[in-house]
Amino acid sequence: MVNKVFKKDENSNLQEKKGGLKTNKEIFIVVPAFNEEKTVGPIIEEIASLNYNVALIDDGSKDSTYEIAKNSQLKYPKNIFIFQHIINRGLGAALKTGMNASLLLGAKYVVTFDADGQHDINDIPKVCKPLINGETQVVIGARPFEDMPSSKNFANTVMNFITLIFYRVKVKDSQSGLRAFKADVVPKLSLLSAGYAVSSEFIREIRRNHLSFEEVTITTIYTPETQAKGTNAIVGLKILVKMIIDLFR
Numbered sequence: 090m091v092n093k094v095f096k097k098d099e100n101s102n103l104q105e106k107k108g109g110l111k112t113n114k115e116i117f118i119v120v121p122a123f124n125e126e127k128t129v130g131p132i133i134e135e136i137a138s139l140n141y142n143v144a145l146i147d148d149g150s151k152d153s154t155y156e157i158a159k160n161s162q163l164k165y166p167k168n169i170f171i172f173q174h175i176i177n178r179g180l181g182a183a184l185k186t187g188m189n190a191s192l193l194l195g196a197k198y199v200v201t202f203d204a205d206g207q208h209d210i211n212d213i214p215k216v217c218k219p220l221i222n223g224e225t226q227v228v229i230g231a232r233p234f235e236d237m238p239s240s241k242n243f244a245n246t247v248m249n250f251i252t253l254i255f256y257r258v259k260v261k262d263s264q265s266g267l268r269a270f271k272a273d274v275v276p277k278l279s280l281l282s283a284g285y286a287v288s289s290e291f292i293r294e295i296r297r298n299h300l301s302f303e304e305v306t307i308t309t310i311y312t313p314e315t316q317a318k319g320t321n322a323i324v325g326l327k328i329l330v331k332m333i334i335d336l337f338r
Contacts, residue, residue, distance in 0.1 A: 113140040115198055116217055117191035121183030122158070122204035123148040129204050130157045136202070136210055137165035142194065144170050144187040145204075149177035170194060181280055181287030188275050196272050203266040209308040216269040219303045226274050226300045227291075229260060230267030230307035248289065256293045261304050264288045274300060 118141050122129050133143045143165075147155040155173060162169040172186055184201055191199045198220050202208055208230075216228045234242050245264050252263040268291065270278075278294045280287055295302050 114142065115196070116200060116213070117142045117144050117194065117196035117198070118200045118202050118213065119144045119146070119184060119187035119191060120202050120204050121146045121148055121180055121187060122150065122154050123177055123180075123183070124150045124152045124154060125204040126150075126152040126154050126157055128206040129154050130161050132202075132204060132206065132210070133158060133169055134161045134164060136213070137161070137168035139210070139213075140168065141213065142168055142170065142191075142196070144172065144191050144194070146183040146187045146190075147171065147173045148179070148183040149174045179283035180285055181290070182283040184287060185280055188270075188278075192272060192275055198269060199272055199275055200269045201266060207310050208267050209310060212267060212305075212307040215305050215307065216267060219305070220269055220271050225303045226271050227295055227302040228269040229262060229291075229302060229304045230265050230269075231261035231304045232265060232307060232309045234262075236309060236311075252289050252292050256289070256296050258292050258296045260292060263292050265307075267307055274298075 118136050120129075120133060120136075120143060122145060129145070133145055136143050145158050147158060155171070158169070158171050162171055170190065172190055174183065174186065188199050188201075198217055200213060200216060202213070212230060216230050219225045219228050232245075234245060245262065249260065249263050253259050264285075265288070277298045277300075278291070279297075280290050280294070282290055294300070
């Protein structure tokens, strides 16, 4: 799952010491961001303030996402690493860039975390704990569907059903953006989609590689911005078409 098409920010040091990392410093939080100038700075700074490492991927943003992230990096130069796609390549491509960069930087655990403010940073230790305790290889953060706006509840319920039909894995939240992986799992993941379909591909790869996984309930913060993004009926239809195409490859 090596993705070489990214520009490493000059302040990202790939030669950082890889051994002897302790507690939160062993954990890399991969944050894909496309036009997230309103939220990206506070999110990555709060994560870094807790001594986690942040791999921020600016996915060809047209706004000030990159400049704001750079300012945040100046405050936490040892914790925030910035990577940039010159053009917008999609969620899947951004996640692949960040996950592979995290491995190069010496991650022991890799967490994916949305940049739009919908995730609660206090849930990071919750999804990491089963990995650190050796209980499983992958953890999926499951959003309570009863708290979702009705349109998202319906779309995500349908996607769970479609994911079950196609990949024969029953999960509570197939489209969740908050996930955690042991580092040795990441190279095994064959992620083909550059877009939102990557969420279902993670479930497929769990089954294909016979990976153990757990689901933990997480908090979701709904704002007008977070409600406007993610899986809706149109996105779900696009994912379904992509899954059908992949089935006949």
